[in-house]
Amino acid sequence: MGSAEQVEYAAFQEKVRRTVFLDNLSPLVTESVVRTALDQYGTVKSVEFIPNYLEPRNMPRCALVEMEKEKQAEVVISTLSEFPFMMSGMPRPVRALAAVPEMFGDRPKQPDRQLKVHWLDPSDPNFEVANKLKQLVKKHATENAVILKVNSNPSDSRCVRYCYFIVNELFVALKHQLEKEEKLAKQQGETLKANYKKYEMIDSLMADGTVRRLARRYNLRISDDSGPSTFH
Numbered sequence: 114m115g116s117a118e119q120v121e122y123a124a125f126q127e128k129v130r131r132t133v134f135l136d137n138l139s140p141l142v143t144e145s146v147v148r149t150a151l152d153q154y155g156t157v158k159s160v161e162f163i164p165n166y167l168e169p170r171n172m173p174r175c176a177l178v179e180m181e182k183e184k185q186a187e188v189v190i191s192t193l194s195e196f197p198f199m200m201s202g203m204p205r206p207v208r209a210l211a212a213v214p215e216m217f218g219d220r221p222k223q224p225d226r227q228l229k230v231h232w233l234d235p236s237d238p239n240f241e242v243a244n245k246l247k248q249l250v251k252k253h254a255t256e257n258a259v260i261l262k263v264n265s266n267p268s269d270s271r272c273v274r275y276c277y278f279i280v281n282e283l284f285v286a287l288k289h290q291l292e293k294e295e296k297l298a299k300q301q302g303e304t305l306k307a308n309y310k311k312y313e314m315i316d317s318l319m320a321d322g323t324v325r326r327l328a329r330r331y332n333l334r335i336s337d338d339s340g341p342s343t344f345h
Contacts (some may be wrong), residue, residue, distance in 0.1 A: 118224045125214070125221050130183045131158070132212035133190055135176045138162075142200050147178060150200055154192065155185025163216070177212055186211070197301050206301060 135147070144160040151157050163175040180186045192198070193209035200207055214220050233240045318324050328335050 116224065118222065121221050122224055125217075127183075128179060129212050129214055129217070131181070131186050132177050132179045133186050134210045134212045134216060135178055136208040136210070138174050138176055138207060139200060140174060142174075142176075146200060147176060150198075151178060151180075151189060154180070154189045156181035177216060197305065206297075 133151075138147075144162075147160045148157045158179040158181055160179075161177045163177065178189075180189065190209045190211055193207060197206040198209075233243055325335065327333075
């Protein structure tokens with residue numbers, strides 16, 4: 114029997130395994146919409162939307178959806194990865210991934226975890242990564258300071274210029290994201306067309322008797338019902 118922290122963290126890990134991370138959700142999607150869409154795969158226990166404070170309101174958002182059982186979460190992930198899945202008229206399919214502990218803002222402390230701090234030598238492989246993170250933190254701090262200053266003194270020309278720079282960077286990033294999404298939508302459309310052509314070909318082969326002739330030729334039996342044809 115482990116400590117209370119170990120028991121709590123073990124229960125949290127089970128929750129993580131039951132949870133699906135949904136991306137590309139329309140801003141119009143509500144909790145009831147998510148529940149209705151995923152109820153066909155199992156019981157939805159909870160839905161938590163993850164706000165994105167760095168993008169406009171009309172951009173896609175994400176959610177953590179906890180299913181009743183781990184197997185149900187696996188089915189959701191595999192199904193949405195294989196087939197295009199739309200919600201509330203979003204022009205691009207919803208993406209589903211397995212959740213990881215870092216996605217949860219209320220995650221408990223990991224038992225026996227120790228944080229070690231040490232200086233990095235410039236020759237260390239992690240030095241460049243740490244330096245980039247340091248510069249990114251400085252940039253975010255500067256942007257936040259400028260925003261606060263603009264709110265207190267909107268007429269400051271330096272703040273206005275910097276805000277214009279930030280907006281321009283954001284526009285470039287969003288443009289790049291939209292280009293990627295358009296490429297994805299095109300690929301999904303081509304896949305749907307290819308699958309539709311395959312189904313059309315199968316229907317035509319069934320209608321003109323080709324499948325039955327091949328079945329007789331290779332001594333196969335076809336189930337004669339209204340559902341999909343199966344070979345025995």
